[in-house]
Amino acid sequence: MILACAALYHSHTPSLHRRTSMTQRLITDLSRDELLAWVEATGNASYRADQIRRWTYGKRVSSFDEMHDIPVTLRASLAKDFTFFASKIVRHQVSQDGTEKLLLEMHDGENVECVLMREEKRQTVCVSTQVGCAMGCVFCASGLKGLKRDLTTGEILDQILRLDRLLSIEERITNVVIMGMGEPLANLKNLIPALLTLNEKGGMGLGARRITVSTVGLPEKIHELGEINIPFNLAVSLHAPNNDLRNEIVPVNKNIHLERILQAADHYFEKTGRRITYEYVLLAGVNDADEHARELGELLTHRNAHVNLIPMNDVAPLSLTAPSAPRTNQFVETLNSWNVNATVRKRKGADIDAACGQLRLEQESGGNPNLHALEINS
CATH class of the missing domain: 1.10.150.530 (DNA polymerase; domain 1)
Known part of the structure; x- marks a missing residue:
């Protein structure tokens, strides 16, 4: 099956002058x-x-x-x-559902993305931790050009300040998810001080349960995060119920293995008392079969876990698609039969392609709609 990264809605906001150094x-x-x-x-x-x-x-x-x-x-x-600010706003896109996405240019000309998602009683921001990504997940645009560099603590927090200034006077940030570009735990040295500032009363003052860190699953780093002894939410991007399939979807798994990830997540739960969320992008014909749901249910049935199912965005020219609604519902029912709690993530910002990495990739590819392709066996 051939995967391609789709073009985005093209914003006409002009690119701003690049800075080549930052002395302050x-x-x-x-x-x-x-x-x-x-x-x-x-x-x-x-x-x-x-x-x-x-x-x-x-x-x-x-x-x-x-x-x-x-x-x-x-x-x-x-x-x-x-x-005061680390970045300049290069593009600002607004969805019909109120989701807003920023493409930010850092002092060295590198671009990162962040997103504001509005719901009735919450305003959630999603921020990046790296320029690019080294994990190589085949469905994700963030890593198609590899990893450029880590973001500093200030550059991580800068995204939150930029998004905060998009809110009306009646609104405030209620939740932060570290799920944008990059692997957060690969930049833990800069992420931890940012998390502490978000949590401190003298900083953003957000409770730990309102802050979620997503990871592809780096066992040693999960242990390190747990040692802070602040119960941030941990979301593990699983995407497959066995090593053979996960090696294809998440190539770094070849050097990690599911068993070690699950053991580290179990330790995190024991340390913090916070239930683990397992994220699972549903790819039609790849990881959405009944047997996959049964395997996943068997893995998690005795764990205090929640599965967040994420249907793949159906955006041309991607040949990879989301499963049908009945197939997705069957996957949920199978997990429930194993006493595993599962929900399907609501799509936000679909009309501005708010999935991480896509806007940066288009910007750096000159707006070319036929960007990159990868192969995955199915």
Whole structure:
């Protein structure tokens, strides 16, 4: 079966001038302790650090000048030593369902994507952790050009600040999912400080249960995340119920294996008490058969787990498609027969192709609708 990455709706927002270097540090790269040390080194009272963080994460300002209860001299020092935003907005797409997607250009000209998803009582943002991806999942656009680099802590948080400023005065970010471009746990050194800032009362102040980290399954890193002892939600991108099939869909599995991933996830649950979510992209004729559902049910029946089924987006010219609704429902029923809780993810932003990696790929391919193709045996 041939897979191809589809073209996106083409935004006419012009590309902005590329920056080739960044001499100033991002304010979002600093932890509270680092900012406190800087504030005291400039001869200011220590409480100013918390004021600056409240302005950065709790109010929707876009520059240090807008922090009106900070002394002018301190604002000048901030502007001299730090940059407020890491990025420039290259494209901004808005879906009919209220989903908004940003393509951001970083200081070195690399592009990343982030998404705001609106529902009646929640506003969820999805952010990236790397430029590109090295995992090679065959259905995903993020890794078609390989991995360019990790994002810094500040660049991860920068996406959240950009999306936060798209909200109306009545809205606020309620949930954060680390499910954009890249493998989050492969950049854990920069992700952990970002997670802590999201969770801290002096940062975004989001409860751990409102923050979800998605991973293809890196056992050692899952253990490391668990050792923080903050019960963030963990979502493991499984996509297959056995090693042979998963090796085809998620090539890095050849060096990892399902058994080790499941053991690490079990340990995470024991450590944090947080139920594990297993994500499973349904690919018609590849991993959606009754036997696959039975195998998956057998794997998870004795685990405290939830399966999030994600039908593949049907976008031309992809030859890979989502299963029919009856086939998807049968998959759910089979899992339920094994006492495994399963839901089908609601599609958001379909008219702007909000799946991660596609907008960046189009941007870097000059808008060519016939981008890349990969093969998978089925």
